[in-house]
Amino acid sequence: MVRKYIVFYGAVQGVGFRYRAMHAAGMYGCTGWVRNEWDGSVSMEIQGSEESLDAVITAIGQGRYVMIESMDVQKLTPVEDERGFRTL
Secondary structure (H helix, E strand, C coil): EEEEEEEEECCCCCHHHHHHHHHHHHHHCEEEEEEEECCCEEEEECCCCCCCHHHHHHHHHHHCCCCEEEEEEHHHCCCCCCCCCCEC
16 A cells, blocks of 8 residues: 655646546545646656556546646555545
């Protein structure tokens, strides 16, 4: 089980990014949250297996209008008993 804090840059707001993140996280059994930031980026904390986190990020990037130009990634300590994935 891993948890990561990820900031996505590029065309990531107003393109269905958070909706795709919630859908993909549910599909791959991940927990955490996603939110738009004031600078046009999107931040996310996501928890699950390394493979499921990779699958979620891949699914988000396949969005029709989503263009991820870069990501900043930090590993975090997993959160015990977290349930669900939400938009903040």
